[in-house]
Amino acid sequence: MHYELKTLRERFTVSYAYPVHFTRRVFAQDNALLASVLGGRAGASPLRVLMVVDAGVSGATPGLMRQIDAYFNARAQRITLADKPLIVPGGENAKNGWGNVREIMTRAGRARLDRHSVIAAVGGGSVLDMAGFAASLIHRGVRFVRLPTTALAQNDAGVGVKNGMNEGGAKNFIGTFAPPFAVINDFAFLKTLPQGDWISGVAEAFKVAIIADKPFFNTLCALAPKLKKRNQAAMEQVVYRTAQLHLRHIATSGDPFESGSARPLDFGHWAAHRLEVMSGFTLTHGQAVAIGIALDSTYALFKRMIPEDEHAAILSGLADCGLPIYSPLLERPELLDGLEQFREHLGGRLCVTLPAPLGAKREVHTMDTRLIRQAIARLR
Numbered sequence: 001m002h003y004e005l006k007t008l009r010e011r012f013t014v015s016y017a018y019p020v021h022f023t024r025r026v027f028a029q030d031n032a033l034l035a036s037v038l039g040g041r042a043g044a045s046p047l048r049v050l051m052v053v054d055a056g057v058s059g060a061t062p063g064l065m066r067q068i069d070a071y072f073n074a075r076a077q078r079i080t081l082a083d084k085p086l087i088v089p090g091g092e093n094a095k096n097g098w099g100n101v102r103e104i105m106t107r108a109g110r111a112r113l114d115r116h117s118v119i120a121a122v123g124g125g126s127v128l129d130m131a132g133f134a135a136s137l138i139h140r141g142v143r144f145v146r147l148p149t150t151a152l153a154q155n156d157a158g159v160g161v162k163n164g165m166n167e168g169g170a171k172n173f174i175g176t177f178a179p180p181f182a183v184i185n186d187f188a189f190l191k192t193l194p195q196g197d198w199i200s201g202v203a204e205a206f207k208v209a210i211i212a213d214k215p216f217f218n219t220l221c222a223l224a225p226k227l228k229k230r231n232q233a234a235m236e237q238v239v240y241r242t243a244q245l246h247l248r249h250i251a252t253s254g255d256p257f258e259s260g261s262a263r264p265l266d267f268g269h270w271a272a273h274r275l276e277v278m279s280g281f282t283l284t285h286g287q288a289v290a291i292g293i294a295l296d297s298t299y300a301l302f303k304r305m306i307p308e309d310e311h312a313a314i315l316s317g318l319a320d321c322g323l324p325i326y327s328p329l330l331e332r333p334e335l336l337d338g339l340e341q342f343r344e345h346l347g348g349r350l351c352v353t354l355p356a357p358l359g360a361k362r363e364v365h366t367m368d369t370r371l372i373r374q375a376i377a378r379l380r
Contacts, residue, residue, distance in 0.1 A: 016179045016256075020159050020243060026147060026186040027067040029074060037145065037182045038079050038118060047118065048082040050108055052131045054123025056090030057149045060192040064122075082111035088130070090123055092281040095130040095165040104134035113142060118181065120145040124197070125157030125285065129175070132163030136178035143181040149189035151201025151235060152286050155242035156265075159183050161256055170341055171273045177257040185243070187236050198235070199322050200286020202227055205242040206318060207293055211267050212249070214359025216241055221313060224320035263346060264361055267353040268292030271330075274338025278329050290318050294325035296354055298375035299367070305356035313358070326379040339367055 023033050038047055051068060058064050065085060072081050086107055088100045108119065119142055121131035128146050135144035148158030164175020190198070202220070209217035219241075220227075226234040249265060250256045263269075272292035276283055283291075294315055301311040315325050329335065343350040349365060356362035 016161075018180050018182055020183040020185065020247065022185045022187065022240065024186060024188045026184055026188075027064070027071045029070065034071070034184060035075050035079055037184060038120075046076060046078055046080040047116075048080055048111065048113060049118045049120055050082045050104070050111060050113060051085035052104060052119065052121040052123070052127065053085045053087050054090040054094070054121075054127040054149065055087050057123050057189065057192070058087055061189070082113060082117065083107055088123075088127060090127060092126050092166070092276070092285075094123070094126040095133075096281075097165070097167065100130050101134045101137075101165060104131060105138055108134075108138045108142070113138065115139045115142055118143045118145055120147060122147040122149060123153075124148070124150040125153040128153055128158050129162070129164050129172070132178060132180065133165055133175055136163055136176040141178055144178070146180050146183045148183065148185055150193060150197050151190060151199075151239055152197075152204055153201075154185040154187075154190075155201050155239045156204040156246055158185070159243045159246055160250060169277060170345075171276060172345075185239070187232070187239070190235055190239075191232065195230070195322070196284055196287070198230060199227065200284045200289075201235075201242075202238060202321050203286040203289040203293065203318070203323055204246075205238050206314070206323075207267050207289060208242060208245045208249075208265065210293065210297070210314060210355050210358060211264055211353060211361040212359065213245060216245070217313075217317070217358060221317040221320070224317060228320065228322045259347075263351065264353045264363075266342075267355075267361070268294075268296050270338050270342035270352060271295050271335065274335055274341065275327060275329050278332065278334065279327075283327065283329075287324050290323035291325060291327050291330070294318060294379055295330065295372070295375055296352070298378050299371055300354040300356060302371050302375060303354070303364075305354055305362060306358055310355070310358040314355075330376045330379065336369060336372070 025031055026034055072079055088094055094100055119135040121128050132144050135142050146158045148154040161177050161179045163178055164172040167173040205220055209220055223234045268289050269292055272288035275288040297311055297314045300306045318325050351363050351365055353361050353363055
């Protein structure tokens with residue numbers, strides 16, 4: 001018996017576009033950028049905005065909450081705060097479990113936000129991930145504006161299309177693909193960062209340079225002493241170029257929502273994500289990525305994908321910036337569980353990006369655990 005009577009099929013495409021702005025002192029009274037991005041109009045009801053603020057940023061930026069209030073009060077006919085800003089924990093704790101996501105949704109419901117309202121988050125990548133995830137669930141998606149405050153968030157996490165939270169012992173187990181309405185990178189926030197957070201974002205710069213832009217890699221190595229010593233101009237140069245490369249990949253890869261298995265921008269991340277969890281998130285994301293880059297680059301050396309001089313340049317570049325290239329956690333057998341978790345995250349087929357050679361990449365679908373252990377021994 002033939003059971004299928006008819007089948008309907010249709011195809012459509014959706015075009016996405018969002019700006020990534022660079023500025024300084026975004027909440028200064030004479031800086032009109034945020035108001036322009038939000039787009040509230042005189043004569044209409046003011047645009048309602050729910051602000052979410054990283055507690056670490058609030059603590060490191062005296063007067064920030066007063067600046068936010070004053071900024072909106074001065075433009076009350078166009079934009080208004082829907083509620084007092086919600087302050088949430090910074091760092092990885094921001095996205096561990098449902099507590100903060102639920103609080104944002106509760107606040108949005110209580111304030112009766114509609115789909116044309118805005119949730120705007122000020123903070124590091126974890127806060128942006130979590131707040132963006134909450135925004136993508138409210139009314140099936142309210143407008144979300146990111147104001148990244150760390151180097152890593154400004155050059156990577158804050159400019160992409162992913163949101164998420166950690167659950168079940170796995171990083172980013174739950175999440176959505178939801179492009180932001182806009183991104184505003186305020187370079188002034190970088191000056192407030194502790195040294196670890198200052199340099200962590202450089203790991204993502206090395207990541208994309210090693211697999212896609214050898215001249216930029218050489219620039220990073222040359223700038224390493226300045227970056228380590230907190231040279232603001234050097235960091236701004238690195239953040240801008242790294243953000244540019246990340247956005248270019250998202251726009252031109254043909255797979256912005258990662259429907260396939262290849263994830264070039266996750267070079268070094270199979271080990272990094274596992275190391276973060278194993279460390280109880282005492283390793284920052286940038287530190288873990290640097291170690292993951294060192295491990296996969298050493299593996300690529302053993303597979304003859306890169307020569308000794310390029311391998312040495314990678315390790316030296318990372319170390320010269322003050323980034324780690326080894327952790328005793330690499331010795332623990334559960335590290336290799338990261339390969340299986342990464343395979344599941346990719347959708348069933350393992351696909352690891354390796355440098356081949358420096359400035360280019362190759363995707364491999366198997367990893368020799370014997371060589372991984374040898375690479376760990378080499379790093380040790």
